[in-house]
Amino acid sequence: MPTLEELRIRLDDVDEQMVRLFEERMSICEEVGEYKVKNGRKVLDRQRERDKLQEVAGKVSTDFNKKAVQELYDQLMSMSRKLQYQQLVKAGALGRLPFIGVSSLDDKNARIVFPGTEGAYSQAATKNYFGEDCNNFYVRTFRDAMEAIEEGAADFAVLPIENSTAGSVDEMYDLLVEFENYIVGETIIPIVNTLAGLPGTELSDIQRVYSKGVALMQASRFLDEHGDWQQISVANTAIAAKKVLDEQDKTQAAVCSAYAAKVHGLAVLADNINDDQGNSTRFIVATNQKIFLKDAKKISICFELPHESGSLYHLLSHFIYNDLNMTRIESRPVEGKNWEYRFFIDFEGNLADPAVKNAIRGLREESINLKILGNY
Amino acid sequence: MPTLEELRIRLDDVDEQMVRLFEERMSICEEVGEYKVKNGRKVLDRQRERDKLQEVAGKVSTDFNKKAVQELYDQLMSMSRKLQYQQLVKAGALGRLPFIGVSSLDDKNARIVFPGTEGAYSQAATKNYFGEDCNNFYVRTFRDAMEAIEEGAADFAVLPIENSTAGSVDEMYDLLVEFENYIVGETIIPIVNTLAGLPGTELSDIQRVYSKGVALMQASRFLDEHGDWQQISVANTAIAAKKVLDEQDKTQAAVCSAYAAKVHGLAVLADNINDDQGNSTRFIVATNQKIFLKDAKKISICFELPHESGSLYHLLSHFIYNDLNMTRIESRPVEGKNWEYRFFIDFEGNLADPAVKNAIRGLREESINLKILGNY
Known part of the structure; x- marks a missing residue:
């Protein structure tokens, strides 16, 4: 041997x-x-590729090698396509993406909408991104905020997209598909919740606690110590604070930020009650124009998959071959189609970069309903 | 030319x-x-693979070709590993997976736990899987149900994992990682909600509607026609029905199944109020033993990713080369690690199948904290 x-x-x-x-x-x-x-001529010639795969499989002996040589040629042909897309880019034949590069966001006198009410984390994110004195107002829901920018009632919207421990805000992903609005920025805000009540409230007075469902969940260790408190979920932590103020009832308290408590004249009864210290939420800045900052570094896209085994794997190869680093992948059901999925992918890059144009061109040809959600 | x-x-x-x-x-x-x-000797020799990649890159001229030839060899070496894992299987040297194949579930006199209360969709799923007369009882939360089977208070638990329009039940994914319980079956139940109230209630009497948050959301078209109704979310649709019965107040109604309404003696005030017809939820059957049915066809696993660009792509290749069809991929944040993700993958196969053993062996070597959640 x-x-x-x-x-x-x-x-x-x-x-x-x-x-x-x-x-x-x-x-x-x-x-x-x-x-x-x-x-x-088009780069992708499906018939030629199919013929080639059959041909090479015919030349080898074992089942394992047939499968393997087909995979190998799938990859070789994929590389060849990527090379040819690059040639198209160089020849200026790749076409323009429908997004316009800008040096800065036109945020002078801009009106910025956020969901919730005064004191919401979305407002904190708004001020963090646009400055303390920006012209901001609130609407009730995420959908209302998306409608406000689509209609032009606001220039930008600031909306939560992901929490570091709870994960994606599913509804926002669906709204980004539904609306013709685009992500132009993002900002991350630490989430530090308190228990807030009317001034003079004692913990022993409390019978009902209001907050956003996920905020109640994330303070479950503290709240479970008071198992007799009824937990009621409302749309937003700051709405909970406002409710406690409005109803002037010392049996009620809110789980909200210290800032929301202050805005609504409540006293902090217990500070920093989250189970997980270091919790934070990522917010996106959206607008109704197809623009991107020239120094933008992250791209979000989504697409549906054709019904073929392994197709996600092959689509992801467009990132690899164009040397693009994928930072996140999410799937959500496609509305109206049971058990079919739409994939949301974040990757590093700028829409002006030929490698990005390449990857998007290839992905668009090989997936269904590809949408660029923004570059920021 | x-x-x-x-x-x-x-x-x-x-x-x-x-x-x-x-x-x-x-x-x-x-x-x-x-x-x-x-x-x-171990199949994977990382140093040898790294040296080979450097060597082949040194033999070609352009940057594009350097990248491409490395990808090509990455794939060739991956194929070679898969071939060698197959040889290990044939030589009986691959070892056993710690799951025991059984011909049927031992469900005679089994006690089955579900979350919610009498009339919950989870109870409907329980009866659908184990039969109308099975010995079933309820606990309050998903966690309570997982604890009940872990401790042996119940033999099986029936829990929702995915809704056809709302997507994954995130909490269940986290609980499957946390508990030493395993999926042994699944069943899909259509979700048809009604508005239910005390007998004699008129729509005009109603001021408050209770249900699970996602059920309220999925009936939003109907509920928005009555914009003055206050919507309050509770843990479960059947708990909402019970609350309406218990409080005997005609200003209150529940969004729940016709079955939950009947169980709690409520009248159906409006039938089939979901926005989306054809909505359904997939439930899993879990137990505390590492068993799988010999005719099981689907495997769920999860793992964390090493911090390397492209690593998800390479891990997915284990499905491709072993000819396994991946049907679903989900990501969730890893608890205690901000912005790091755990991936949940479903694929077709049986744990007794050498191709499956192969794939799992390779995945286990190349990912972090791989866990087999079940084969069903």
Whole structure:
């Protein structure tokens, strides 16, 4: 039996020849690319690719090798397509993306909408991004905020998209698909909740606690120590604070930020009651224009998948081959289609970058309903 | 300039040689596999793989080709590993998975726990899976149900995992990671909600509507027609029905199933009020034993990702090369680690199948904290 060393020398020898053939193959593919640029031919030729896969499978012996050589050629042809997209970019034939690069957001005198009420975390995020003195107002729901920017009642909306421990805000993902609004910025705000009540309230007075469902959940260790308190979920932590103020009832308290308590004239009865210290929420800044900041570094897109096994895997290869770092992937059901999914992907890049144009071009050709949600 | 036809003939010629080298390479890798089986060597040799990637990159000219040839060899070495895992399986050296195959679930006289109260959709799912006359009881929360089976207070738990329009039940995913309980079955139940109140209630009497938050959301078109109704979310649709019965107040109504209304002696005031017809929820059946049905067809696993760009893509290749069809992917934040994610994947297969053992072996070696959640 040969030693591992001997076997590896034989492998190195095969690889020497294989790499040479690989370079030759890529160079012929480049010539094919030139031909396609000149003649306006599409890069992806599904029939030719299918034929090639059948051909190479016919040339090998075992079932394992048939599968493997098809995977190998799937990858080789995918590389060749990526090379050809790059040639299209260089030839200026890739076309423009429908987004306009801007040097800064036009936020002078801008009206900014957020969901909730005065003192909401969304307001804190608004001031963090646009400055303490920005012109901001609130509406009741996430949908109301998306409508306000779509209609032009506001120039920007600030909305929560993800919490560091609770995960995605599912509703926002669905709204980003539904509305023709785009993400132009993001900001992260620490979530530190308190128990707040009317001044003079004792813990022993309390019978009912109001807050956003997820905020109640995230303070469950503290709240479980008072198991007799009724927990009632409302749309927003600051709305809970306002309710406690409005109803002037010392049996009621709110789980909300110290800032919301202050805005609504409540006293902090217990500070920092979250189970998890270091909790934070990421907010997006959205607008109704297809714009992106020229120094934007992150892109969010979504698409549906064709019904083929392995298709997500092949779509993700567009990030790999264009050297783009995928930072997040989420799936949500497609409305009206039971058990079908839409994928949301964040990756690093700028829409002006040829590698990004490449990847998006390839993804658009091979997925369904691709939408660029923003570059920020 | 050569024609497309001429270029393709040259490609075919290169491919002829390449495929021959590919077969030769796989055959040497098989010899390496035999050596490793005999000598108890690990399949994955990270250093050797890193050296090989550097070596092949050094042999090609452009940046594009360097990247591409490394991807190609990443894939070739991944194939070689999969081949070697198969050899380990054949040699009986792959080891056993810690799950025991059973012909049927031991559900005679079994006690089955579900969350909510009498009339909950979880109870409907329980009866659908275990039969109308099964011995079932309820606890308040999902966590309570998981604890009941962990402690042995119940033999099985029936819990919602995914809704066809609202998506994943995030909390259940976190609980499956936390508890040493395993999925052994699943069942899908149509969700048809009604508005239910005390007998004799008129729509005009109603001031407050109780239900699970997601059920209120999914009936928003109907409820928005009565914008003056206060909507209050409680843990479960059947708990809402019980509350309306208990409080005997005609200004209150519940959004719940017709079955929950009947169980709690309420009248159906409006039938089928969901926005989306055809809504359904998938429930899992969990137990505290590491067992799987011998005819089980779906496997759920989860793992965390090492911090390397592209690592999800490479992990997914284990499904492709073992010919396993991935049906679902979800991500959730890892508790205590801000902005890090755990991935949940469903794929078709049975734990007794060598391809599945292969894939899980490879995934376990290349991911962090892989857990098999069940085979059902």
